[in-house]
Amino acid sequence: MDLNTSTEIAHRGIRLPGGVTLDCGVHLATVEIALSSVGTLNAARDNVVLVCHALTGDQYVAERHPLTGKPGWWARMVGPGLPIDTDRYYVLCMNVLGGCMGSTGPRSPRDAAEAEPWGTDFPPITIRDMVRAQRQVIAELGIARLFAVVGGSMGGMQVLQWAASYPELVFAAVPMATASFHSAQNIAFNEVSRQAIFADPDWSGGRYWAEARTPARGLAVARMMAHITYLSEEALTRKFGRRLRGEQHGTAAPLSLFGEMFEVESYLRHQGSSFVNRFDANAYLTITRAMDYFDIAADHDGDLAAAFAGTRTRFCVISFSSDWLFPTAQSRAVARALNRAAANVSFVEIETDKGHDAFLLDEPALDRTVRGFLAGAAEHAGLA
Template identity: 60%
Template sequence: MDQNAACTDFPHQSVTFPEGVALDCGRVLPSVTVAYRTYGRLNDEKTNAILVCHALTGDQYVAERNPETGRPGWWELMVGPGKAVDTDKYFVICSNVLGGCMGTTGPRAPHAEKPGRPWGTDFPVVTIHDMVRVQKRLVDHFGIGKLFAVIGGSMGGMQALSWAVQFPDSLVAAVPIAAAYYHSAQNIAFHEIGRQAIYADQAFHNGDYWSEGVRPERGLAVARMTAHITYVSEEALTRKFGRKLQNAEGLPAFGEQFAVESYLQYQGSSFVQRFDANSYLAITRAMDLFDLAGEHGGVLANAFRGAHARFLLVSFSSDWLFPTAQSRAIARALSHVAANVSFVEVQSDKGHDAFLLEEPDFHATLRGFLAGCAEYAGLS
């Protein structure tokens, strides 16, 4: 695949809303295309729809192999027939977020005001709330008045919270997993390191790398390597790699590597083949801007005063990117406004990425919660 065609020319399933969308930054995108996938069947009453929201580097191919990259569906462990998110029972929707690079309008999309050019760094600043408003357009497109549930991990969990705040009457249940109501200073700092690595790459060309026929691969790879460290725990890295050398015993010769170095370099090199650098800049900034309490006078409970959904908050004991304390804070705020909220901390040594991995207690918890909500909502 031509590197300049990446993320633009593949025929992803999509719908275009020519009326566009007004953004939090004050600008208007005159037309918005949303790439999406669905699984299962929407019932006649249109009451069994679950929206799954992806994380920073995810996409809409939640339960099937991505036809462009060849990668397996990122949540096949969780979504599918007979699984916790059972597609024999639920109609599952997953869309690529606004600002993404898998078919939804983002920096690689055609520029609205400069024909023949992509948006690049001209793409407006977007927020998590903007992403959710575009998802709402997609849900409305299906004629769905009320989602059965919105589920997401990490940045997807931020979207689930935004749904509950922006559209409180449009969902029965919200499941923010390994998430937080704001992006911490430490998390912003890690993102900034990644962004600076991209900016420093000579191939970046102020975001116009597409016109030079190159990509800032080194910078984007370093950004991915830095971020990936935050997704795993020290215990997981030690268990998998320890201090093992890749191809040597004793003191390494020049150029030889520790196994963990080789692993991170693989993560970086594989990432640049499937993701756009300008999308990475746009989406990390959207995460950094997220702050529900800050939007409501510094009082998180105020954000949820109109919320009607049933909530399940899930954290993982070894997640230091979005630690359990942040989920507890959301649970307290919801309890303060008498919301229906359940909270579970899953014991795991896998770190932040535990929500993507085999965690039987987590899978059973989500399955049970959805079953209880289905009974409450009268879903057969």
């Protein structure tokens, strides 16, 4: 299959021959994965970096999003001369299985002969299913081995799953702001978000699309709930404090029980309303549940080190000091398990008050860490 011969961004959908058999036992006969690529694939095809996106991300990692018009979700990290340097690496990013930006998911038709979407009948998927589909895409592209797999949050879960499932295919791995399992607290947050969607009168039992409806209010509340967990108290205080809307301009709104009183409220409502324009509610339910199922040690009697036994992958595990959604202790546990597995592992905790979303924001220490680790790994890999 033809791949990039220049640094221009390319988009395509890859149809997987034979489909994908899921962990739940269901076989999806028709599977397409949407992806973008940027950079130049070298002659040896060994300079490929796979970037894995988080819960509400997609394949638009480095370029303007076609729906929102905003820059790619990691445009500050992926590009010429940036930490994931597209002058040196060929970068792939795929919309996960179960997503809603071109990959097969609840919004997709059940088969080529039937236009009706899967909806709530879409089978439950796991992070391992997402990675299994990505592995098949890599094979279809004729890539024998990935130089690196990089991602944060749910993307970090995919990085760990790649290293556990296909260690021979991953030279270097950078899981950040993540954990080897989804905690009870995080499952609880996800369930509150899902219940907000279910409670929306336009939910229509999950068949909202059949009635030309969208459970916009429920999905917006779900996004608002999740977004709170992505930030730290320090970040919220620094950005908004207790300021009323218009207060800095001397035009603060009068006190109101139901109106927008504080700037932080307005910010969250904006986050919620803009989210519903680009994300499908059933896809949100499917992907949050996939995160909840994630426990990489479960197939090894709870022994996380056993999941990486014998690995030759080089790891850089990154956490952020103010991340209370995936706290540093969980990243340390991953690093210790990798040490017990005799893996080559570095661990970095970055001091920041930006919370879980620090991996998406301007954080110079993160840039230095990723750039330095990839450069060192490239030297060991013999990349020109």
